[in-house]
Amino acid sequence: MAKRARPEAAQPPAERPPRVVIENVAPEIDAGRFPVKRTVGEQVVVEADVFTEGHDALVAVLRHRREGEPSWTEVAMAPVGNDRWRASFAVRALEPHRYTIEAWVDAFGSWAHGFERKLAAGAVEPVDLLVGAELVEQAAARAEGDEGARLRGSAAALRGDAPLEERARQALDPELRLAVARHPDRSGAARHARELVVSVDRERGRFSAWYELFPRSASPEPGRHGTLRDVVDRLPYVASMGFDVLYLPPIHPIGRAFRKGRNNSTEATPVDVGSPWAIGGPEGGHTAIHPELGTAEDFRRLVSRARELGLELALDVAFQCSPDHPWVKEHPQWFRRRPDGSVQYAENPPKKYQDVYPLEFDNPDWRALWSALLDVVLHWADEGVRIFRVDNPHTKPFRFWEWLIAEARRTRPDLVFLAEAFTRPKVMYHLAKLGFTQSYTYFSWRNTKGELTQYLTELTRSPVKDFFRPSFWPNTPDILPEPLQYGGRPMFQARLVLAATLAASYGIYGAAFEHMEGRAVRSGSEEYLDSEKYQLRSWQLDREDSLRDFIARVNRIRREHPALQSNERLAFHPIDNEQLIAYSKASEDLSDLVLVVVNLDPHHVHAGWLELPLELLGLRGDEPYQVHDLLGGGRYLWHGERNYVELDPASAPAQIFRIRRRVRTERDFDYFM
């Protein structure tokens, strides 16, 4: 055939492209635009479709490294069926990690596979062994020193004059296969197009129990404005309930202009204390402490005393200003002016919030504003604060948060940011992608078995799980959900158990929660009556009916059970009663297994038959197993897949079972205790 003259553009590429395809890599968020999240010590399980044309054997490796490390560590991936390959690595340090995938054709492995089949069929020809010998020689050329020499020896043996059976045995020796594999020809290897990033947090990023407290209500004397010193005195109480994080609403000076009165009244009296979120006064702004709360020295003592008791302090980051904030005068360009020269206050038409000026990010001096806001975070970080709860991040530019969190964590990788964004789902997920460590959720409004199951499935079984860490709050100062208004003690208990066992991170708006405060400002509202947002409250901590001990028990169970410290292995189990919900969680090594059953109806006893997938849970179908209710103390011997449960909301609206994998018998020496 005559060569056809074709324009240059029709020429094949200059370099031979790789033969192997690597696609559909997981986890990979938005084509690698955003990192996945893990905490130190956690596994990253990576999967990809890896294949080539024809039937050649492949080698695929997962490559990973800490960001600062120059070279990759490689882990062999294993095929798991349907051209899918898998491997994993643990993140070992508090810094970003990177990973990608490389794969190549395993020429000797391909040959050995065909040779084995020919051998089984008695169809080997002498030339087949020579093909193998050539491949071993090529590996020898890539090897150095002793192994090269050994490989050359093996190749010579395959070419030798020993009987064919003997040489075939040598050719298929697993040792030889391994030695050749140690010196692969990776010149044509394919690489995944992207290096992917793991953002690494400390354990508290994944597993945390928060307690929210208004310092000004911490005074033991009703009517006196509480102080940071009062909070120090309150620490043992909070710690005794087993919380890890003590979160304080803003502690800064509060504006006087347009100050709100009790129950959000627009008419404040001179004694009204105002909303802590109306930040800034003559005494200072976001880096100052409200004089009535105390001094910087008091704050430092609080931080250090809390740490001694195993509590971390979390501060509120609310980037907005009262009209009295120093920035209003110092940086007028950071606020929006209306045509009449007045500053634009916050509004959600027709509602007006004249006590709050939003920051205008769309101003020519925006870079100075961004820097000042980062400085606020760094200021408190320098004061020992490592956890921030960010107020309404969804009303500030997304890219601002991405920059701020990255910058703050670059030098302080132990910082944790909780996004308080109660808004549309895509916006909440996007904030998490941008870098927020944890996020508030819709849990407060998910009450039925169907709602909870569907929401948790989305959070823990979809790609969302790799970037969005839910924090479940049964209540907040802004949210008194209807069930808590009408469900009484059983509902408080049930919602606490759900929050604390469905999500590895959860929190309560304290005092109000353990004292089962359920009074709304009016029917149909989720606002508390006499909300602490606008006035001092005094709580009688030693009330007989306090949930303090119940909460302490739940938090102790969380601390003792690794299964409850992650959301990775949550599974819902069928139970034939719509008011009963059942689910289990297992630890990463599967040694710890916790089963939770909750009665969602605060008014009636409910019972049902629970079905457990014994094999998946690592239980044997032919032996009884013990379940131990860590909340109520009861122990039950269960048999097989279906077992009966009954929950009386008056005494125990929830059970948290530890499942022991094996019940000993008389053939064992000891009986379980």
Next chain:
Amino acid sequence: MAKRARPEAAQPPAERPPRVVIENVAPEIDAGRFPVKRTVGEQVVVEADVFTEGHDALVAVLRHRREGEPSWTEVAMAPVGNDRWRASFAVRALEPHRYTIEAWVDAFGSWAHGFERKLAAGAVEPVDLLVGAELVEQAAARAEGDEGARLRGSAAALRGDAPLEERARQALDPELRLAVARHPDRSGAARHARELVVSVDRERGRFSAWYELFPRSASPEPGRHGTLRDVVDRLPYVASMGFDVLYLPPIHPIGRAFRKGRNNSTEATPVDVGSPWAIGGPEGGHTAIHPELGTAEDFRRLVSRARELGLELALDVAFQCSPDHPWVKEHPQWFRRRPDGSVQYAENPPKKYQDVYPLEFDNPDWRALWSALLDVVLHWADEGVRIFRVDNPHTKPFRFWEWLIAEARRTRPDLVFLAEAFTRPKVMYHLAKLGFTQSYTYFSWRNTKGELTQYLTELTRSPVKDFFRPSFWPNTPDILPEPLQYGGRPMFQARLVLAATLAASYGIYGAAFEHMEGRAVRSGSEEYLDSEKYQLRSWQLDREDSLRDFIARVNRIRREHPALQSNERLAFHPIDNEQLIAYSKASEDLSDLVLVVVNLDPHHVHAGWLELPLELLGLRGDEPYQVHDLLGGGRYLWHGERNYVELDPASAPAQIFRIRRRVRTERDFDYFM
């Protein structure tokens, strides 16, 4: 607050980043690595999540252009809920198209929205109108000529001294809103990170009915080797059945070395004709015509005569060589040598195919090989062939196909490539991504209602639909599925109707199909007895029981009903009998609606109640509607959602209903005919 000294790296970015987020764009295949496929005239419906912080109004536009066009055409996207936006465009020319998304904040729209709510609450202040006037003035500054002047006039009116109600009315005038929107501030607009590509084919890429025919069996005289002239005589027969594509297995010289005998015997007698896939002999290789079939002139006559009858010729592209192929001597480096100097024949150990030498793509002269193979395709394209069925593409390098198809279609965008890859799912999908227009599928082995429903759902409802165009074949020369071996005439009819109505493209291995050839070479095998792959066959075309008329009817229905010419709007409908499957298809404009019911059991009458989602199908629940069986001719008046169907395989194993959307009543002038 004192400015904190920070290293340069902590500075905000130099440019203010866009506020709007555009993510989760669909269709987008592997982050834009591969194009989506459409045919000329088809719509590309594009969706994305588009949102910004806060509550500002947004504008999002879909930008699209033909590859060669310098500027974009823009279509406004509309929100469809949950921050998802949608727009579409039609591809109008046979060339690649590009699309992407841009979005920005609509300042005037945001203002108008808030203003409207304030107005409704009676909370408007005069300064609010001034804010609006400023925004109109900014638009005026961006506008030119008359519109700029008109906008300045509108702004002046808003600032004027007319009563507030009057100015509010002017501010919310939809005309003003539109005029301002015509001059948006796009300086901060966000753009999707990627331009995405649409690969555009002609209609035949989407909608085609193929008939496969061995030319050497086309002789009307039993025992005589058929010729291309015989095929010319056969054209009216094929055309009368309504096919669009006549596909010929390889027509090149056939090798003599290791030639296969009848029924794949390794012992060929001198009269055996060999497998057409053992390509190449002294007479030439892939660009030559087997002398016994005829000449290049005969071929050209065949191409042009076929075209006159509405048939396109499709050739087989099988990139492998018989040992007698000229390339074996001319380009020894294109084949793999074994250490003993012999050429490596094809094998799938322990099976050996000594009549076929695979091409060795992994050779130093690979660029010349790639060029020669492209030349083969271009040679036949120059001979008028526009459709190629590619044999076993999954045994050649993926990137080779990507290059070959792109290069061939760069100058001949009307070329169509069908991938004959019966292999693992990921590999089949990847070939489609690389550029194959159509693909063989697993249809041949999907027989039950569950299997068909699941497979078609994957093909038509998952992202696969944007790159993989299935071609359904009830049989091929390699595949005589078991149901056809045992199901007789009803099974042939049922499988034909399924293939022709489930997929917009389908094909049959002809003669064998319409004559219901069901004899396998042995029990448990899918190989035909006395397969045409290895010997001449003579078919008696005027057999009384031929399916010819039935096939013609099905193909006529396909041509008359746009609903059957795409896979976009396929829906399965419940029917309470496992042996009955029911589904509908609708045309893009929804004016054409076809319902198919098939009895999958060739032996028994089956009946059941069919449920139709009337509203989705555009039917009114309170009026009867006519269904007209286009296959059997029957007309039925149905009522409501549930209707009874009964299919006797002996007379009609399938019904193809046209659903008429409305039955007239006596109140209308004409009755339906």
